[in-house]
Amino acid sequence: MESLLKVHNLSIKAGSFSLNKICFSLKANDYIMILGPTGSGKTILLESIAGLRPLHSGEIFFNGRRITDLPPEQRHVGFAYQDSLLYPFLTVKENILFGARARGIAVEAKVLRRMSQLVEIMGISQLLERYPKFLSGGERQRVSLARAILTKPPLLLLDEPLSALDPGTRQSMQNLLRQIHTTESISIIHVTHDFSEAIQLGTEMIVLSNGSIEQSGAPLEVFFRPVSLSVAKFLQGENLIKGTLSTLNSLLWFKPEHSELLIGPLSEELTPPLVAGSNVMLMIRSSNLSLHQSWESPSGCISWPAEIEYLSFNRTHVDVHCKGYGCWETSISLAQWQNLRLFQGDTVLLAVRPENCHLIVC
């Protein structure tokens, strides 16, 4: 399928910050999540796609047409910022119709019909005559979305649209965005720093760091297999254990730092092409770990004994923090913990399937 949007070698300078050679493409109906820490260049990238920032170099293609030098008003791309940015001197209705007015179609029956449909979907039909200052954060964001998609742009750019909302409103807005994406057939590029939001909504994920793409791919792939330590830390990778690679009986094993023990054998298919002696980080997502109170290792799993250091109780689960072989720390979340009768100081067996051991080159 041909790309709807293609960003090729895009570089931008903004003061001392720069975006460097960004390349990615988006197909129709894709929902790309751009993740990155504050100051990684997410908003600048989004604004450059919308034509709001001049490029230093690179090209942007939209539906196969080069739009690098096209002004924003001719790109027909929807845009919504984090804090909704409604025009305070216009009512909700006037705000939604603002884009249609620019195109001289605000009074056309089909546009008014479209607006009525949108406000019904968004649940803001009762707010049309109100001014923005009388709306809640969630309502403002809904109006902002309705304004951005009223004229059916093929691409919607969202700059952290949910980050200023409370958890309940955020959840309903996520559902709304999913609905808009499917029913309106709009491709979306959504900037966020919340990876759980990215996993829930995105079909693709791009991780930006210091103005460059660190990793891109399917959200779960990026989540479970970060390519660098910075991505792993940003995605709150649990159980990061520093060590080196060793070979034993022609198989790859992981040797934790300050320990003579070997963990493995590691799955050869999934480890990056590394040689023995390489410094690596082993990352095991806590959801991939299993805890056993018997000493029998589950079949096909790598296992090791670990002492429970402490338990932290949460509403829906318990985090069990263990120390394996007295040297590396791991934590595992257990939802069904009531019957296990775990106590601080107990020794348990932790197990993981080899393919769930992810190595990151240091």
Add this chain to the structure above:
Amino acid sequence: MKFSKKPGDYIFQGVFWLVFISTAIFMLMLIAGLFLFGEWATFFEVLKNPEFHFAITFTLWTTLLATVFSALVAIPCGYILSRYKFPGRIIIDTILDVPIVLPPLVSGVALLIFFGPLFGETLAKWGLDVVFSSRGVVIAQCFVAAPFAIKTFKHAFDSIDTRLEKVARTLGYTPYKVFLKVTIPLTKNGLLGGLTMTWARALGEFGATAMLAGVTRLKTETLSVAIFLNMSVGDTQFALVTAIIMLMISLTLLVTFKIFTGVEVRL
């Protein structure tokens, strides 16, 4: 207004109230003095005086003209200074500050040299006499008031979130239409505040006007000039009544603006 009860704040609070009360008493004494020394009977006579009529009409149209010209200059200048960063921006900003800090008499001398010995003859050939003419009054008022307008307009443009303009671009508006449909409505109060301050500045202008346009009765006689002329010939009644009228106009202007817009004008 709520003040913190921290002991360290007492000095600041003390100075604040001292300055506020002293200024208020000073203003009241000024107004009371004007009313006490002026005679009520002559107040209405002065109001009917043709010279007063001339001065107030002349002041009104010259200051309005100066305000309009200043605003026309200040909108693009304030916008450029607010939105763009370019080399020499600080120098330009400082140069624009000069007429604000310069004594009006010095500005007047500079203007007199510019429109007199330097370009006076050329301008006269085109029928544009400036020195000792009403045109000179408007130019002097513009020279002094325009920097106020530029400064206040710049602050008004600074005060809005530029992303509101960016959103409008993505919604299909050209930069020109964004300015008219988004920037101007968003900065309306700030711009009105700037206009008010500009007009107030032009209204009170005397030094530069006197140097460039002279103080000629019934020719270049603004209200300020009328006060000066009548005080210098001993007609204190006329001068005092004019001063009261000017004070009332300024106060009404500022109070009305602040009540209706709730905006604090920044220079």
